[in-house]
Amino acid sequence: MTQLTTAPAPAAPPEPPDTRPSRRRPGALGVLTALISIPALCVVGLLALVGYLGFRVQGSPDGAFTLGNYRALFGNAQVWDVVQNTVVYVGVTLVVALFFGTAIALLVERTDFGWERTIGTIMVLRLLIPGFFTAMGWIFLFHPRIGAINQWAMDGLGLASAPINIVSLVGMGVVEGLALSALVFTMVSSGLRSLDGSLEEAARASGARPWTVLRRVTLPLIYPSLLGAGLFAGTIAISSLDIPLIMGLSNRIYVFSSYLYVATNPSAGQPEYGVPAAFSAVMILLALGFSLWYQRTLRAGRKYQVVSGKGYRPARVRLGRWRWAAWLLVGGYVLWSIVLPMLMVVWISLLPFVQKPSAAAMNVVSLDNYANLDWSFVGRGLTTSIKLMVLAPTLAVLMSLAFAFVVVRSRSRGRFVYDLVAFLPQAVPSTVFAFGAMIAALYWTQGWYGLYGTLTLLVVVTALIQLAFGTRMFNAGLLQIHTELEEAAAMSGASTWTAVRRITLPLLRPVVTYTWLWLALLSLRDLTVPTLIGGQDTLTLSVASWTLFNTGQVGASSALTLLMIGLMTPVVVLFLLLTRKNEGKAIS
Amino acid sequence: MTGTPLAVHGLRKGFADRGTTVQAIDDVGFDVREGEIYTLLGPSGCGKTSTLRAVAGLERPDEGRIVIDGTVVTETGCFVPPERRDIGMVFQSYGIWPHMNVFENAAFPLKVGRAKVPKKEVRQRVESALAAVHLAGYEGRMATQLSGGQQQRLALARALVRRPKLLLLDEPLSNLDAKLRQAMRAELATLQQELGVTTLFVTHDQDEALSMSSRIAVMQAGRIVQEGTPRDVYQRPATRFVADFVGTTNFLDGTCAAGGRVETTVGAFDVAGDGGRAGADVVLAVRPESVRLHTDEPVGTPNVVKGEVERVMFVGECVDCHVRVGDAVWVTRQDPGLAARSGDGVWLELPADRISVIA
Numbered sequence: 016m017t018q019l020t021t022a023p024a025p026a027a028p029p030e031p032p033d034t035r036p037s038r039r040r041p042g043a044l045g046v047l048t049a050l051i052s053i054p055a056l057c058v059v060g061l062l063a064l065v066g067y068l069g070f071r072v073q074g075s076p077d078g079a080f081t082l083g084n085y086r087a088l089f090g091n092a093q094v095w096d097v098v099q100n101t102v103v104y105v106g107v108t109l110v111v112a113l114f115f116g117t118a119i120a121l122l123v124e125r126t127d128f129g130w131e132r133t134i135g136t137i138m139v140l141r142l143l144i145p146g147f148f149t150a151m152g153w154i155f156l157f158h159p160r161i162g163a164i165n166q167w168a169m170d171g172l173g174l175a176s177a178p179i180n181i182v183s184l185v186g187m188g189v190v191e192g193l194a195l196s197a198l199v200f201t202m203v204s205s206g207l208r209s210l211d212g213s214l215e216e217a218a219r220a221s222g223a224r225p226w227t228v229l230r231r232v233t234l235p236l237i238y239p240s241l242l243g244a245g246l247f248a249g250t251i252a253i254s255s256l257d258i259p260l261i262m263g264l265s266n267r268i269y270v271f272s273s274y275l276y277v278a279t280n281p282s283a284g285q286p287e288y289g290v291p292a293a294f295s296a297v298m299i300l301l302a303l304g305f306s307l308w309y310q311r312t313l314r315a316g317r318k319y320q321v322v323s324g325k326g327y328r329p330a331r332v333r334l335g336r337w338r339w340a341a342w343l344l345v346g347g348y349v350l351w352s353i354v355l356p357m358l359m360v361v362w363i364s365l366l367p368f369v370q371k372p373s374a375a376a377m378n379v380v381s382l383d384n385y386a387n388l389d390w391s392f393v394g395r396g397l398t399t400s401i402k403l404m405v406l407a408p409t410l411a412v413l414m415s416l417a418f419a420f421v422v423v424r425s426r427s428r429g430r431f432v433y434d435l436v437a438f439l440p441q442a443v444p445s446t447v448f449a450f451g452a453m454i455a456a457l458y459w460t461q462g463w464y465g466l467y468g469t470l471t472l473l474v475v476v477t478a479l480i481q482l483a484f485g486t487r488m489f490n491a492g493l494l495q496i497h498t499e500l501e502e503a504a505a506m507s508g509a510s511t512w513t514a515v516r517r518i519t520l521p522l523l524r525p526v527v528t529y530t531w532l533w534l535a536l537l538s539l540r541d542l543t544v545p546t547l548i549g550g551q552d553t554l555t556l557s558v559a560s561w562t563l564f565n566t567g568q569v570g571a572s573s574a575l576t577l578l579m580i581g582l583m584t585p586v587v588v589l590f591l592l593l594t595r596k597n598e599g600k601a602i603s
Numbered sequence: 604m605t606g607t608p609l610a611v612h613g614l615r616k617g618f619a620d621r622g623t624t625v626q627a628i629d630d631v632g633f634d635v636r637e638g639e640i641y642t643l644l645g646p647s648g649c650g651k652t653s654t655l656r657a658v659a660g661l662e663r664p665d666e667g668r669i670v671i672d673g674t675v676v677t678e679t680g681c682f683v684p685p686e687r688r689d690i691g692m693v694f695q696s697y698g699i700w701p702h703m704n705v706f707e708n709a710a711f712p713l714k715v716g717r718a719k720v721p722k723k724e725v726r727q728r729v730e731s732a733l734a735a736v737h738l739a740g741y742e743g744r745m746a747t748q749l750s751g752g753q754q755q756r757l758a759l760a761r762a763l764v765r766r767p768k769l770l771l772l773d774e775p776l777s778n779l780d781a782k783l784r785q786a787m788r789a790e791l792a793t794l795q796q797e798l799g800v801t802t803l804f805v806t807h808d809q810d811e812a813l814s815m816s817s818r819i820a821v822m823q824a825g826r827i828v829q830e831g832t833p834r835d836v837y838q839r840p841a842t843r844f845v846a847d848f849v850g851t852t853n854f855l856d857g858t859c860a861a862g863g864r865v866e867t868t869v870g871a872f873d874v875a876g877d878g879g880r881a882g883a884d885v886v887l888a889v890r891p892e893s894v895r896l897h898t899d900e901p902v903g904t905p906n907v908v909k910g911e912v913e914r915v916m917f918v919g920e921c922v923d924c925h926v927r928v929g930d931a932v933w934v935t936r937q938d939p940g941l942a943a944r945s946g947d948g949v950w951l952e953l954p955a956d957r958i959s960v961i962a
Contacts, residue, residue: 499696499697502694503694506685507711510686
């Protein structure tokens with residue numbers, strides 16, 4: 016983040032903050048506060064609706080009151096299985112993500128491993144790779160029947176059955192964990208970077224060995240970052256639909272998100288909304304509980320925080336003869352989490368049917384899958400994806416700017432409420448929002464204002480979910496803009512709006528550009544919300560690719576996924592060029 | 604309409620703080636005369652910045668009346684927003700916009716103001732403002748490439764380019780290093796005098812206040828406790844707080860006796876004037892540089908008290924000689940050639956006309 020204030024730290028002790036507040040622009044902020052109450056009510060309303068539906072027969076808004084949905088959640092063996100599955104899946108995801116993310120962050124930030132920039136960029140790319148893409152890659156590697164490595168192992172070692180079954184609960188967790196370790200990496204490394212290095216150097220000067228410093232000083236101090244990363248990763252694991260759909264659906268291993276999808280989109284019979292609503296309500300409660308815990312940890316952490324002011328980093332630990340182990344970790348991660356799955360998808364996209372790489376297979380390699388793609392189908396997906404990718408981030412950025420202005424610049428008590436509301440879409444799985452919005456549109460909008468299955472609904476829900484990220488970015492951005500820069504404009508005779516237009520927005524522009532691009536990329540890769548909102552209008556490229564995969568057209572699906580990656584590439588390059596100086600900033 | 608450049612009356616402002624209300628400004632009133640530098644001096648949290656911000660319109664006071672050049676800008680039921688007040692302001696952090704160059708920064712007030720200024724005149728006025736602060740030739744430079752002192756001068760140019768009736772300075776020198784601060788003090792005062800712009804100056808630095816101000820108002824806990832010329836405030840502090848905050852002071856508790864004498868535990872002293880009502884409890888305040896130190900007992904001199912040197916601290920242009928008198932340690936400022944050492948017996952002479960009697 017660029018330093019936006021121009022002044023060095025004041026030499027004089029600052030006045031106590033209480034003596035400097037003001038209600039100087041009730042006009043502008045009042046208008047904004049009124050405007051943002053609409054999205055705020057949407058966020059809260061959707062969650063309240065889900066809670067309400069949990070107590071209605073069949074989850075229909077006009078159904079009778081019942082506790083049956085909750086009884087089914089904990090009593091019905093099938094549903095209870097889903098609950099247990101979700102716990103195992105999230106548990107494995109977190110262990111994998113926290114281990115790889117933290118280990119690589121420590122290597123980059125605290126040892127002389129090097130490659131800081133490259134690894135940062137790789138991790139940003141990893142965040143952007145669609146989950147179903149790696150899921151497909153891993154299936155082609157480790158599926159018990161069609162997985163190339165399993166086949167080689169069985170042939171080479173003469174095994175009767177496949178040694179590794181990736182389409183299992185643990186397998187899903189590992190794949191999701193490898194994806195989310197990039198998120199943990201960015202959050203933990205920014206935590207490490209903001210840590211005052213002298214705390215660790217003091218421990219070393221007291222005679223502690225590097226491992227002891229890590230265990231006794233570094234890790235306890237970045238505990239809030241770890242907790243935040245864990246909670247964030249956990250929420251994403253629960254909400255994301257891609258890996259559970261691709262890896263779990265065919266052998267009926269359901270977790271929360273895929274259960275929600277299957278229950279509301281049954282292949283036969285009535286859709287069931289009641290139990291999913293009850294399940295979602297439990298998720299909302301868990302999310303709120305964890306968020307409170309996180310907030311309390313942050314507040315407790317602030318008590319001990321030593322502000323160094325400068326980006327001071329402790330002397331790096333020399334890896335010495337352990338360098339090979341570090342290379343094994345980082346190289347292994349990149350190879351297994353990115354390179355091999357990607358190569359497998361490319362390979363499969365060139366074949367008429369799935370088979371392991373071999374000389375015989377080389378003979379049937381062709382571009383047929385690309386040539387034979389149903390281009391009208393792809394074209395529809397492409398149009399929707401581009402519309403979504405432009406509209407959702409734009410709406411999200413506008414709303415987030417308004418939220419951030421109210422939260423950071425107003426002095427009213429209400430601003431804490433808005434801050435909390437803007438945080439909800441991050442804490443609560445996005446699946447729950449999509450589910451609530453789908454029901455609300457289904458029951459309460461018809462005719463000319465019918466929203467069910469429309470692009471409008473998809474854009475609005477996506478933007479509401481992105482509100483959390485946008486507001487967090489703009490809050491931080493606004494906090495960096497010293498209020499005196501705005502006050503100086505007022506002193507120069509500029510009205511509030513002129514000051515915002517001429518001073519604040521130009522200063523925020525780098526953050527706005529960054530946020531918009533990032534959200535655009537996330538909109539493009541998302542499978543969860545478009546699938547759940549479900550409809551003809553919402554067929555994005557991700558949904559198209561999943562539809563092909565689900566109907567057995569694996570080669571075509573691979574080809575389409577690669578086309579989508581190709582579409583993302585220019586935006587990614589632009590994003591990386593704009594943020595060259597601070598890759599690690601993503602997400603955290 | 605003309606009048607006093609700035610008149611403030613009965614200003615009050617409270618802030619809610621964990622249930623209770625803290626009175627940040629508590630009935631503050633003062634008038635600033637044409638062309639002077641009027642300084643609000645006090646420790647942090649005394650309400651000086653809040654007062655300045657109320658004058659600027661960046662803060663709404665709960666009560667009180669502020670009149671700038673005959674125009675009421677704040678009164679019950681009336682509040683002129685900051686952008687419509689005829690003022691210029693230099694902020695503590697300068698508030699130089701990093702996305703504009705020097706010219707754009709200085710020209711901003713002319714471009715956004717309600718009165719449209721023709722382009723040619725903008726250029727002329729900006730150039731003359733920049734020349735006044737010795738920044739001519741820097742127009743195209745990005746603001747972030749300026750040094751601290753240059754940014755400070757640019758902020759001043761920006762504040763003056765509209766030719767405001769009133770200039771507000773919020774601790775403008777506190778972000779500069781000690782040497783530059785010294786130089787800017789003189790430069791700022793000279794420039795102010797040349798332009799003749801009436802200035803309200805807020806600082807917690809007593810040297811700045813004493814050297815630059817026409818008049819000083821010392822503030823404590825939201826109130827003005829003394830107002831006067833720098834000389835008055837320094838030499839005749841009205842309260843113990845003022846004496847202590849402005850400069851270093853030795854205090855001596857005493858009781859008034861007849862004939863302009865004050866009885867203390869270390870002896871009786873003559874004081875200038877009548878010394879106050881007999882029997883009244885007073886505090887005597889003496890500046891370190893007012894104390895004369897004798898290594899031999901002076902004969903026939905009044906107001907002498909015996910002490911023992913505790914420590915001699917060399918501070919460059921002088922020595923601070925700490926002398927124990929009774930239970931207290933007095934700080935005295937002496938010529939660096941002083942021969943006394945720790946443990947020496949010395950005699951301190953307190954000239955009657957240099958003793959302040961604080962009731």
